Amino acid sequence: MIGSRPPSVHGRLRPFFLPTLLLVLVPLLSLPSCRPDPQAVLTTVRDVALANADTTRHGRPVQLHGIVTYYDPAWQMLFVQDSTGGLYINPQGTDFPLRSGHYVEVTGRTGTADLGLVKPQLRVLEETSLPPAVEVSIAHLAGFNEISQWVEVAGIVRTATITDNRLVLEIDDGKDRLLIRVLDFSGMDPATLVDAEVRVRGVCALLFDADWNVAGVQVFSPSLDQVTIEKPAPPPREGLTLADLHTTPPDGHRIRVRGTVRAVETETAFILEDDTGTIPVETVAAWLVRPGDRVEVLGFPEGLPGQRTLQDATLEVLRAAPLETMAPARGDLPLLTTVAAVRALPATEAERGYPGKAGSRGNPPRAGAGGQPGQERVPGQHEPRDPHAHERCPRHDRARPRHRPDCRTARIP
Incomplete structure (x- = not known):
């Protein structure tokens, strides 16, 4: 008919729409609520x-x-x-x-x-057997990506100590470092692991400082069965001068050098010199050395050319400096001549630098914090200042991280 509008598509479908909608909705309305049951048991x-x-x-x-x-x-x-x-x-x-x-x-x-x-x-x-470990880099772990997850990580052992009846390793993969704690290490001499290339399986967890702030991550490994030595520690390189160290590219392993202590900065840091130059040294524990001591140092070179340092080092005193090279005694403080006198010092007095001379080998007792004297040093010996230093991981003791485990679960996609 001229002038009339054709019926719309909606008009043509309307008779079929309502019955179809009812066929869909009625079964849904008869179903129980789709909301999760708050008392449903969680199974994963x-x-x-x-x-x-x-x-x-x-x-x-x-x-x-x-x-x-x-x-x-x-x-x-x-x-x-x-x-x-x-x-x-x-x-x-x-x-x-x-x-x-x-x-x-x-x-x-x-x-x-x-x-x-x-x-x-x-x-x-x-x-049963442990689950397959996720192979990751230390940098990946540092991003908190595998918390509470069973992982595998590789690197060179830089330090190996016994702390709290657990084997504590610090490994380096050339870019980053990671702390690992091994629970069962029966029969293992930690020194044999230093400078070895290892692969460790364990659980990634958070590392906390003394104030319970997150300081990074660590790995807890149940036993030495989960520590694979891929390459034993090689013999340290020798015959290099300190000038050579500043130009020779590090290979991640230790070197052995000799020199004279030029200056002592802290109980774990000093400057070593020879006829060709100097290099800063950081030791794994507190060592009793003084300027003029002739020493042999075993450590890991790091840093840019011309700015190298020797880190995680141990040392042996080859020849002690003459007593005359020590700083002159202060005239306002009495001379301490017995170890008992040093021990009797109050903590507030022990830091004042009392002069002392005692001991059968002519080495003066040195008063430290709390009035505790340093160990007597004998040329040729290489004992650390703290008799229990080998039981600690000094690099981490400085921040005193807690061993509180991770409180979060693995990453949730």
Whole structure:
């Protein structure tokens, strides 16, 4: 008909739209609510991590299965991993009969990250192998990308000490450094690991300072079974002058040089010189040296050409400096002639630099903090100043990092 509008598409579809919509909606309306059940049991590490991060979801029941990757009851540290990630669990005083490699059932309730689970209970189902480790660089770990995850990392051992009955390694991959703590190291001499190329498997965790601020990451390894020596420590390079050190590219391994102590900066740092030049030295522990001492130094060269330093060094005193080279005694302070007199000094007096002369070998006692004298030094010996220095990792003792484990779980995609 002329002048009339043709029926619209909507008009043509309207008779079919309502019945079709009803056919779709009626079944949906009969379904139970699609909202997650707040009491549904969480069965994976990833689900627990998401719930722990949301305070409104604390208290959710948990029942998951995983492999114990690290367990240290003395430090209240337990890590469990399943196919979705790793989880830190604070045992909260319970001494579980567990070890790495146990396949366990974990129950409890979600809570704050520093606990992992509230009132956790673990039941050993069987003994199995540890999960495949994620091969990563130290820089990747430093980005907090694998927290609580079972990882594998490689590098050259720069220091190896025994601290708190645990083997503490510091490894270097040429770019970054990482602290590693090995729980079971029975029969291992730490000195044999220094300068070796190793590959270590363990759990990545946060490293805290004395104020519980995050200072980086560290790796906890359950035993020496997880430490593979790829290349034993090579013989140190020798025959180089200090001038050679400033021009020879470092290869990541140690060198041995001889020289004379030119100046002492701190108890772990001094300037070494020979006929060709000087180089700063940083030792792994406090050493009792003084200007004029002839020493042999074993350390790792680092730095730009012309600005090299020897780091993580140990030394041996070959010839002690004559006593006449020591600073003249202050006239306003009495001469201390016995070790007992040095020990009797109050802490406030011990720092004043009292002159002293005692000992059967003619070396004066040196008063330190708290009135404790330095160890008597004999030419040819290379004892550290602190008799327990070999049990510590001095580079990290300066910041006194806590060994509190990571409180977060593995990365959540």
